[in-house]
Amino acid sequence: MSSSPREQLVSRDKRFVWHPYTPMEAYVRDAQPLVIERASGSRLFDVNGRSYIDGNASWWTSLLGHNHPRLVRALTEQAEKFCHTALAGITHEPAIDFAERIIARAPEGMSRVFFSDNGSTAVEAAIKLAAQYWVQQDKREKSLFLSLERAFHGETLGVTALGGVEAFRAPFAALTMPVLHLPSPALDEERALTVLSQTLREQASQIAALVLEPLIQGAGGMLMYSPVYLQRARELTEKYDVLLIVDEVFTGYGRTGPFWACEQAGITPDLLATAKGLSGGLLPFAATLATERVYEGFLGDSSRAFYYGHTYCGNPLGAAVAREVLQVYEEERIIEKAAQKALLLRERWEAWASLPGVSGVRCLGMCAALDLGEEGSTYLDPRGAQVCAAALRRGAYVRPLGSTLYVTPALNIPDEDLTELCDILEASLQEVL
Numbered sequence: 001m002s003s004s005p006r007e008q009l010v011s012r013d014k015r016f017v018w019h020p021y022t023p024m025e026a027y028v029r030d031a032q033p034l035v036i037e038r039a040s041g042s043r044l045f046d047v048n049g050r051s052y053i054d055g056n057a058s059w060w061t062s063l064l065g066h067n068h069p070r071l072v073r074a075l076t077e078q079a080e081k082f083c084h085t086a087l088a089g090i091t092h093e094p095a096i097d098f099a100e101r102i103i104a105r106a107p108e109g110m111s112r113v114f115f116s117d118n119g120s121t122a123v124e125a126a127i128k129l130a131a132q133y134w135v136q137q138d139k140r141e142k143s144l145f146l147s148l149e150r151a152f153h154g155e156t157l158g159v160t161a162l163g164g165v166e167a168f169r170a171p172f173a174a175l176t177m178p179v180l181h182l183p184s185p186a187l188d189e190e191r192a193l194t195v196l197s198q199t200l201r202e203q204a205s206q207i208a209a210l211v212l213e214p215l216i217q218g219a220g221g222m223l224m225y226s227p228v229y230l231q232r233a234r235e236l237t238e239k240y241d242v243l244l245i246v247d248e249v250f251t252g253y254g255r256t257g258p259f260w261a262c263e264q265a266g267i268t269p270d271l272l273a274t275a276k277g278l279s280g281g282l283l284p285f286a287a288t289l290a291t292e293r294v295y296e297g298f299l300g301d302s303s304r305a306f307y308y309g310h311t312y313c314g315n316p317l318g319a320a321v322a323r324e325v326l327q328v329y330e331e332e333r334i335i336e337k338a339a340q341k342a343l344l345l346r347e348r349w350e351a352w353a354s355l356p357g358v359s360g361v362r363c364l365g366m367c368a369a370l371d372l373g374e375e376g377s378t379y380l381d382p383r384g385a386q387v388c389a390a391a392l393r394r395g396a397y398v399r400p401l402g403s404t405l406y407v408t409p410a411l412n413i414p415d416e417d418l419t420e421l422c423d424i425l426e427a428s429l430q431e432v433l
């Protein structure tokens, strides 16, 4: 018996590929994965030629849509010149251009760019910078990090320790550094502020930095909180001489409205991690921005240098694409146009608040989420997956966070596609609930 090309691919996938965040036994037994052949704009096309609206911009990265022609051109033009060099004591124009341009767009007072290759390493570099900074200030005892319950900062061991989602941290508990997880402002802002200020008052002499996802805790369940907490966190960390590290890996590049979520609170952190949207979903690339104060903490003799780097940090292909991404944001007025689309998205989602079985509808910029049932999101809850499966049958690709359903479309998704995505989700919610 001959099977279709799709079936053959799936069978080889199930034989060899170990998928991330995936219970493999159930996957191999039951899954009917999408097999993607190409993508363009807001759409994915499978090997059978069927199109799906990409409701989460492929893991929150393709903020300008798939295969934006200008980004593909920037990539191929750079590839024809050279694809890689190291970045230690040798340099190149794409990295220099990008660094200059991202600083021009960065919160006022950020002045230096340290390159890495994904969101986890951008945050990992920030915590190592913070730790070494204090050692070189002769404040070695300032080595404890604060983060939030429900936080997600990536997968390397350092940032795993910062994570506040049990399922991601628990298996590695024996390996991770001690971190104080503070209450999330998304769950109770007043309590979060009280505990933050008390912790800093009592323990600042031991604390290196506070690490935050600004305004939206993404992987923790698209939990949203107000800029007031961010402002207070900045005031308090300044007052008690603790560094503030802001993880804009998900929220940066206009996801919450302005270019950085930090702008909504008018703050400048000491260190800012950015990845995902910065290379438009074309290839892994990341950066950690620092203020002059942090940078100067590493000047002096060679023993004070930051002995850290990744083989592909500042990779010219990534830098050339990231430079073009900034150009496209400017010339296509991405942020301004997304503001209109965000209104459309909000109007649709807010109307679902009254559906039975739906709670906690929340929207910020081009991000909309809701909870199915009463409880907050848990990773093992099947309801999100049921709605997403129904949506896939209707032609939209979305992934749940447990019982939380959310979308994070491309910022330039055509209005017709955004409307169709919402129509599909509405029908899928009605089918499942």
Ligand SMILES: *Cc1c(COP(=O)(O)O)cnc(C)c1O
Pocket: 118, 119, 120, 121, 123, 152, 153, 154, 155, 213, 218, 219, 247, 248, 249, 250, 251, 275, 276
């Ligand atoms: C995705 C994400 C990361 C990790 O980025 P990777 O590129 O997957 O390593 C870190 N922080 C936040 C807020 C994220 O959303």
